Amino acid sequence: MTSEIAVQAEGLVKEFGEVKALDGIDLTVNRGQVVGLLGPNGAGKTTTVRILSTLLQPTSGRATVAGFDVVKQPDEVRRAIGLTGQYAAVDEYLTGRENLRMFGDLYHLAPSYVKERSAELLDWFDLTDAADRPAKTYSGGMRRRLDLAASLVAQPSILFLDEPTTGLDPRSRLGLWGVIENLVAQGTTVLLTTQYLEEADQLAEDIVVIDHGRVIAHGTSEQLKDQIGGDRVEVTVVDPAAVGRAADALRSVSSGEPLVEELRVSAPVSGGSTILVDAIRALDLQGVEVTDLQLRRPTLDDVFMSLTGHAAEDEVAPAPKKGRRRGKRGGEAA
Amino acid sequence: MSTLTMNAPVPMRRPIYGWTIHDGLVVARRNLIQTVRVPELLFFSLVQPVIFVLLFAYVFGGAIPIPGDTASDAYRQYLMPGIFGQTVAFAAASSTVGLAEDMHKGLIDRFRALPMAPPAVLIGRTLADAVRQILVLLVLSITGYLVGWRIDNGLLNAIYAYALLLLFAYTVAWIGAWIGLYMPNPETANTAGLVWLFPMTFLSNAFVPLSSLPGVLQVIAAWNPISALVLACRELFGNPTGAGGDYWPLQHPQLYTIVSCVVLIAIFSTLSVRRYRRTTSR
Numbered sequence: 001m002t003s004e005i006a007v008q009a010e011g012l013v014k015e016f017g018e019v020k021a022l023d024g025i026d027l028t029v030n031r032g033q034v035v036g037l038l039g040p041n042g043a044g045k046t047t048t049v050r051i052l053s054t055l056l057q058p059t060s061g062r063a064t065v066a067g068f069d070v071v072k073q074p075d076e077v078r079r080a081i082g083l084t085g086q087y088a089a090v091d092e093y094l095t096g097r098e099n100l101r102m103f104g105d106l107y108h109l110a111p112s113y114v115k116e117r118s119a120e121l122l123d124w125f126d127l128t129d130a131a132d133r134p135a136k137t138y139s140g141g142m143r144r145r146l147d148l149a150a151s152l153v154a155q156p157s158i159l160f161l162d163e164p165t166t167g168l169d170p171r172s173r174l175g176l177w178g179v180i181e182n183l184v185a186q187g188t189t190v191l192l193t194t195q196y197l198e199e200a201d202q203l204a205e206d207i208v209v210i211d212h213g214r215v216i217a218h219g220t221s222e223q224l225k226d227q228i229g230g231d232r233v234e235v236t237v238v239d240p241a242a243v244g245r246a247a248d249a250l251r252s253v254s255s256g257e258p259l260v261e262e263l264r265v266s267a268p269v270s271g272g273s274t275i276l277v278d279a280i281r282a283l284d285l286q287g288v289e290v291t292d293l294q295l296r297r298p299t300l301d302d303v304f305m306s307l308t309g310h311a312a313e314d315e316v317a318p319a320p321k322k323g324r325r326r327g328k329r330g331g332e333a334a
Numbered sequence: 335m336s337t338l339t340m341n342a343p344v345p346m347r348r349p350i351y352g353w354t355i356h357d358g359l360v361v362a363r364r365n366l367i368q369t370v371r372v373p374e375l376l377f378f379s380l381v382q383p384v385i386f387v388l389l390f391a392y393v394f395g396g397a398i399p400i401p402g403d404t405a406s407d408a409y410r411q412y413l414m415p416g417i418f419g420q421t422v423a424f425a426a427a428s429s430t431v432g433l434a435e436d437m438h439k440g441l442i443d444r445f446r447a448l449p450m451a452p453p454a455v456l457i458g459r460t461l462a463d464a465v466r467q468i469l470v471l472l473v474l475s476i477t478g479y480l481v482g483w484r485i486d487n488g489l490l491n492a493i494y495a496y497a498l499l500l501l502f503a504y505t506v507a508w509i510g511a512w513i514g515l516y517m518p519n520p521e522t523a524n525t526a527g528l529v530w531l532f533p534m535t536f537l538s539n540a541f542v543p544l545s546s547l548p549g550v551l552q553v554i555a556a557w558n559p560i561s562a563l564v565l566a567c568r569e570l571f572g573n574p575t576g577a578g579g580d581y582w583p584l585q586h587p588q589l590y591t592i593v594s595c596v597v598l599i600a601i602f603s604t605l606s607v608r609r610y611r612r613t614t615s616r
Contacts (some may be wrong), residue, residue: 029550047408050443051612053447054446054447055443055446055447055614056614057612075449078447078448078449079449081447083443083444083447085440085443085444086440087439087440088442089439089443089444090441091364091368091441092369092439093367093368093371094364094368094371098364098367099477102360102363102364103444103448105347105356105357105360106357106360106361106448106450106454107443107449107450108346108349108353108356108449109344109345109346109347110345110346110347110449111347112345113344113345117339121338122337124336124338136373150444151444152338154344155339155340155341155342155344157341178597182337182338183338183340184337186337186340186341187340188340198388211431289467305540321353
């Protein structure tokens with residue numbers, strides 16, 4: 001392996017008694033890359049991170065982190081990583097500063113460095129004013145920031161973030177995204193798990209979708225979206241009688257067969273946004289009056305739906321639900 | 335947003351002693367800070383033994399005769415080492431609850447992902463819980479003094495007795511730690527941490543003379559390390575002993591106390607560290 005690879009997992013299997021939490025996960029994270037592990041609750045995201053961060057031993061398969069085997073060289077792995085779990089795992093009775101000092105001491109860092117570093121982190125995470133208050137007085141967002149700060153004390157080259165924003169309000173979430181983007185800009189390698197498609201889309205260059213302990217898709221956000229077909233032009237007409245003419249108009253600019261759903265007609269297209277201009281001309285030529293015309297990119301939600309048959313935020317459910325979204329998709333497939 | 339230093343060399347500490355001790359002390363300091371930050375917890379952990387002293391001294395005291403001592407305050411003299419023994423045994427419960435809480439809050443995951451010595455979290459927990467008993471013993475001793483208990487056999491012997499009590503506290507803290515690592519949540523730990531302590535402390539000579547216990551129970555009580563501890567303390571404090579009976583542990587209470595502590599620490603620290611290496615937060 002080359003030093004360009006920060007995290008590599010091959011065929012990770014983890015069984016808890018009868019339950020197979022991981023069923024052969026392969027994963028590669030290059031240095032400086034942000035990889036998002038996306039999947040619903042119970043898909044195996046946390047188990048994967050726990051194996052990579054040496055908390056759990058795989059039933060079979062192997063993994064290296066920073067070039068060290070997670071089973072045979074756990075201490076070397078632990079020195080190279082920072083881990084922020086699903087909970088804000090800080091001591092709530094200690095102050096923010098005391099927490100950072102404790103974790104710095106446990107990383108075996110020089111006391112003078114721990115002192116300086118704590119001050120730098122508290123400042124950077126905007127916690128200086130609260131630094132000497134017990135962490136239990138902190139808001140949820142502040143605790144998460146302290147939690148993240150604690151995993152950065154030793155300047156790890158690889159950061160594992162297990163659902164870093166679960167349970168945060170939108171503003172705190174945005175703030176944390178900014179922090180993560182900033183760390184990445186400085187070359188930190190990040191493997192993050194999330195069940196928020198928006199989050200994976202925003203932060204990760206490379207997304208690994210897992211479900212039932214298996215990797216079911218892998219690629220950039222764009223690649224995943226392309227997998228279920230590219231953009232679609234969607235037009236909503238005023239007059240139900242005009243639907244046929246609208247379909248004809250779209251057919252002339254589209255790369256596939258238009259789909260009609262009541263007043264809405266959509267069709268797959270290739271090419272950039274100039275396609276909208278062509279669509280307008282074609283519709284005008286047919287004399288179709290429209291209330292809405294848009295070029296719609298598929299969201300990761302669509303990707304997840306088409307890959308797994310259930311929405312990402314759902315608990316793992318064997319049978320797909322007949323939701324509103326599902327109905328729409330069914331129409332398209334017809 | 336300014337940039338955060340992420341790729342600078344990180345200066346490391348050189349250990350003065352082994353990392354296990356260093357890390358253990360770091361965690362112990364953290365647990366003791368907790369005690370200071372939640373004084374209510376310490377207060378109520380003191381209230382219970384003080385209430386026990388008052389209950390036994392004034393409510394049950396007159397009903398329990400002490401063999402070989404007919405003085406009117408004999409039971410109070412007899413009682414105090416028993417209360418000491420029982421109280422330090424309850425240090426185990428705080429280890430159980432403390433570890434269950436650390437697991438519940440995800441702190442154990444964080445500790446386990448650090449390049450620290452694996453036994454350190456457990457050493458820090460048990461050490462802090464034993465150290466806290468120093469204060470508890472101080473408050474209890476003062477309470478005892480107020481109800482008429484006296485140290486009657488010299489200061490050195492008394493210090494030896496307190497040392498045995500703290501050794502015992504540290505021992506049961508390891509048992510409590512081991513239980514704590516199996517707890518699904520802090521609520522269960524609150525109960526499970528205590529249930530075994532009541533039979534263990536009452537099936538002994540702590541509150542009643544051994545001779546008052548029926549056959550099998552008497553044998554169990556005689557071999558219960560807490561009986562040897564309490565008897566050793568009674569001898570060292572110069573309090574009435576209530577006669578030991580014909581059992582080896584009670585003929586050599588100090589030796590039996592130390593040996594059983596060492597053996598129990600060896601067993602439960604091994605079991606706990608093994609469990610700790612596999613445990614993850616829930």
